[in-house]
Amino acid sequence: MTKVKICGLKEPEHVLCAVNAGADFVGFVFAPSRRQITVEQAARLAELVPAHVKKVGVFVNPSEAEVREAFEKVPLDYVQYHGNEDPDFIKKLGCPSIKAFSIRDAKDVEKAAGYQADYYLFDAPGTDYAGGSGKVFDWSLLERLSIPREKVILAGGLNPANVRQAVAAVQPFAVDVSSGVEKNGKKCCELIQSFIQAAAASTQTVRINERK
Numbered sequence: 001m002t003k004v005k006i007c008g009l010k011e012p013e014h015v016l017c018a019v020n021a022g023a024d025f026v027g028f029v030f031a032p033s034r035r036q037i038t039v040e041q042a043a044r045l046a047e048l049v050p051a052h053v054k055k056v057g058v059f060v061n062p063s064e065a066e067v068r069e070a071f072e073k074v075p076l077d078y079v080q081y082h083g084n085e086d087p088d089f090i091k092k093l094g095c096p097s098i099k100a101f102s103i104r105d106a107k108d109v110e111k112a113a114g115y116q117a118d119y120y121l122f123d124a125p126g127t128d129y130a131g132g133s134g135k136v137f138d139w140s141l142l143e144r145l146s147i148p149r150e151k152v153i154l155a156g157g158l159n160p161a162n163v164r165q166a167v168a169a170v171q172p173f174a175v176d177v178s179s180g181v182e183k184n185g186k187k188c189c190e191l192i193q194s195f196i197q198a199a200a201a202s203t204q205t206v207r208i209n210e211r212k
């Protein structure tokens with residue numbers, strides 16, 4: 001079953017909606033963004049998240065102290081590095097990690113091989129901020145990926161209407177969404193539910209086709 005990460009959550013009602021709809025990961029953005037929240041806000045939201053749903057903190061080129069503070073105070077299960085962080089920096093911190101890559105061409109995909117991470121998130125390049133642009137990148141660039149699919153998270157412009165096609169094309173471990181479950185710039189519970197249902201349905205479709 002394809003896992004789902006709902007990112008950029010700011011409001012208790014949307015955290016509860018994601019949890020109740022079956023999200024596997026929830027993301028809190030600490031980097032500059034219209035979705036940015038403080039460690040204290042994230043810690044309050046984290047109280048609503050049961051242990052089986054993993055809490056991810058999203059950072060862009062953070063300091064070691066920023067990561068450690070959030071990791072302990074929220075507390076987080078994973079740190080998502082969404083900038084140009086050095087492989088040694090991530091290794092030195094030693095937190096369970098998701099390394100994000102902005103994909104423009106094949107060279108960007110190759111960068112993943114230089115990192116040790118629990119998961120590798122492939123995203124479209126940011127526009128106003130480093131992520132969460134709502135743009136889709138060329139999924140065919142992931143065809144020659146050396147990273148095992150069990151470690152791949154696909155992001156970038158996913159929504160309830162295209163997530164089935166995305167899963168069929170990339171076969172990722174998980175899909176990640178932010179803009180695609182928003183209406184007028186705010187998270188929308190109906191869209192969160194539709195996205196999670198569509199992701200679940202997409203896995204079933206692929207499995208049925210595999211049996212033929």
Ligand SMILES: O=C(O)c1ccccc1NCC(=O)[C@H](O)[C@H](O)COP(=O)(O)O
Nearest residue numbers: 007033131132133134156157177178179
């Ligand atoms: O979401 C943001 O605002 C953001 C800002 C800065 C760095 C990362 C950010 N988001 C990280 C994510 O994991 C998003 O879910 C991912 O970029 C996909 O976003 P979208 O294309 O809007 O679904």
